[in-house]
Amino acid sequence: MLPIVYLNGQYVPKEEAALNVADLAILRGFGIFDYFRYTQGRPRFIEDHLDRFLRSAKLLSLDMPADREALREAVHQLIQRNGGGDGGIRFVLTGGYAPDGYTPTRPNLVGMADPFQGPPPEQYETGIRVILHRYERELPEVKTINYLEGIRIQPMIRQRGAQYALYVDREENIRESDRSNFLIVRDGKLVTPTDNILHGITRLHLIKLAAELDIPVEERTVSVAEFMNAEEAIICSSVKGAMPITYADDIAIGDGKPGPITRKLMQAWPEYAARHEG
Amino acid sequence: MLPIVYLNGQYVPKEEAALNVADLAILRGFGIFDYFRYTQGRPRFIEDHLDRFLRSAKLLSLDMPADREALREAVHQLIQRNGGGDGGIRFVLTGGYAPDGYTPTRPNLVGMADPFQGPPPEQYETGIRVILHRYERELPEVKTINYLEGIRIQPMIRQRGAQYALYVDREENIRESDRSNFLIVRDGKLVTPTDNILHGITRLHLIKLAAELDIPVEERTVSVAEFMNAEEAIICSSVKGAMPITYADDIAIGDGKPGPITRKLMQAWPEYAARHEG
The missing domain is CATH 3.20.10.10 (D-amino Acid Aminotransferase, subunit A, domain 2)
Structure with missing residues (x-):
């Protein structure tokens, strides 16, 4: 059932891809993301975007739960499982589920492949x-x-x-x-x-x-x-x-x-x- | 199964209280909240907090899906369903599920009752x-x-x-x-x-x-x-x-x-x- 979302290492239908209300993005707006296009199933500037996504995580002291190779694999899986073609990949990394509502824990990593919609020509x-x-x-x-x-x-x-x-x-x-x-x-x-x-x-x-x-x-x-x-x-x-x-x-x-x-x-x-x- | 969370008018166990990854708090950190204590089942300064929560929503042009009376009722329900006593109520109102990943839609309203933990005496x-x-x-x-x-x-x-x-x-x-x-x-x-x-x-x-x-x-x-x-x-x-x-x-x-x-x-x-x- 499309679209398919990457959620902490699993691939799930988007309608089931959810974060508990204890997540620090929801409680405290604490998270990073990155976004890039793919055309004919091929991601654009992927290594540059992975560089920046990993750097953003480091700058907020968030432990990235997947290494570069796993992120790259997730990109290709997301494109393939969502039918290839053209679209955009969005990764979001949040502060995770915080028992005290403030201190980052194990981050939640989400990857989405959405149809590409550019500005009016x-x-x-x-x-x-x-x-x-x-x-x-x-x-x-x-x-x-x-x-x-x-x-x-x-x-x-x-x-x-x-x-x-x-x-x-x-x-x-x-x-x-x-x-x-x-x-x-x-x-x-x-x-x-x-x-x-x-x-x-x-x-x-x-x-x-x-x-x-x-x-x-x-x-x-x-x-x-x-x-x-x-x-x-x-x-x-x-x-x-x-x-x-x-x-x-x-x-x-x-x-x-x-x-x-x-x-x-x-x-x-x-x-x-x-x-x-x- | 405690704790119980208010989610868009429903009361659900906290472990089932989740927002889809399309929510604007997760994608764009877009949301407001408020927090107050209750002791012996009685909320503290509740009307002041509801005033401010409603005002914050207005200032970000978020449509509050519950009126003051419904929010007040949710507070008392949350306290009662979570066993009364002492704790803290947290409301969060997000930008809702945004098909374009940017424009606020119908907000998601979450209410939580958590044990109160003050600073070390x-x-x-x-x-x-x-x-x-x-x-x-x-x-x-x-x-x-x-x-x-x-x-x-x-x-x-x-x-x-x-x-x-x-x-x-x-x-x-x-x-x-x-x-x-x-x-x-x-x-x-x-x-x-x-x-x-x-x-x-x-x-x-x-x-x-x-x-x-x-x-x-x-x-x-x-x-x-x-x-x-x-x-x-x-x-x-x-x-x-x-x-x-x-x-x-x-x-x-x-x-x-x-x-x-x-x-x-x-x-x-x-x-x-x-x-x-x-």
Whole structure:
């Protein structure tokens, strides 16, 4: 009975895949996750994602109950048992069942394979509209499950006719979007923040792709003012790939259309990503 | 089969009380909670806690699936079905099962009655040791389930021989402790922060008790410097009541012993609290 979920070493129908209410994700929001796509049954950038998932666990002192080989095997089992094709793999590792409601114990490990649903295709043509929102993520370098603020502001984003938020820190720099990394084009160079961000796998590979395409890259802070005057701007994630930002509220970025460097990256991305599947 | 848990209107044995892995608390740490004690079968400050729980839900736009009357009934059922006596009630309200893994749907409501376990009694005699930790809680006024930072720093607190952390904001003021509110005594007055904090029910009632005892109270910011030079310092919560802070790392607060105003509050608290049970 599909979908099939990996739960602490077992494969169970999703409707039976549950965590007891004593789990620290439910009681205290304590957990990490990772997410990546698979196409035609082949996971994308799998080793990078396993690296990051293992690193996130270490940074929260969570004992990962499966080693890299077992995680890799779970990925392939999940894809196969859910019929192959295209989809997304999500791993979640929680603080486990805590008798005192606070202290992490043996973590619960969940793996899910869900149908892939990308953004509406027209967004790649027109670009997206963002709002600027003052927020600094806690533990930005760890892929924790904490999305309280991102979820809380969804109605506000929609109300302002936008699709995503860019997070602005106290120094008036833009660090990230609510589930994506952030880049701009400035004097023909791709510029992207690197401090106090979640180091996205798509961001990492867009930088490598830029090198292949002879687009210069600078990793440094980006101010709000610099973004508003940028030639082009992009958010990127495993779900989106590279997605052009064309408006911040009613202000056009560049000429309000996806620019030449963004287009070049979007065009080259599927072939680049396909080279990193398997 | 004890304990019995309230789960979306049903009463089930705790070992069967589970949320599907699609719940937004598990996927995205999205939820709120509240917690209060009961003694001899009588819940303490129940209406204050229901007020706050309903307010937290509203602030995160979560549709509470039970009204105040139904929540109150669930409290009394939980106490009765778990054998009365002494314990703690914990309600958790999550973002529900989200098909897209991000957008809140019909929330899941969980109610638990667990045995009460207070701090070691000697801590009220000797006072506790705290560390100072730079941290500002997200959405401080909402009782969310986000305790990532509080849980993450537990090993560091223990390593430094302390029991709790005081959170210091960027203006060098102390706002709260990791699961408690914070007060000091200064020129014979009780002083406690009021902005950007979780408004604790025990804090609220300690202020009322202070008025009964003719102890003057000031609600305003408290700097680190002021804390280090305070006559007395206290953390308070539903679990702890009023608990004296006697050391910050190796620095004594006052003379390193629970002071007279703290003692007066600790002594009067059980009778005051008992007047608000039922």
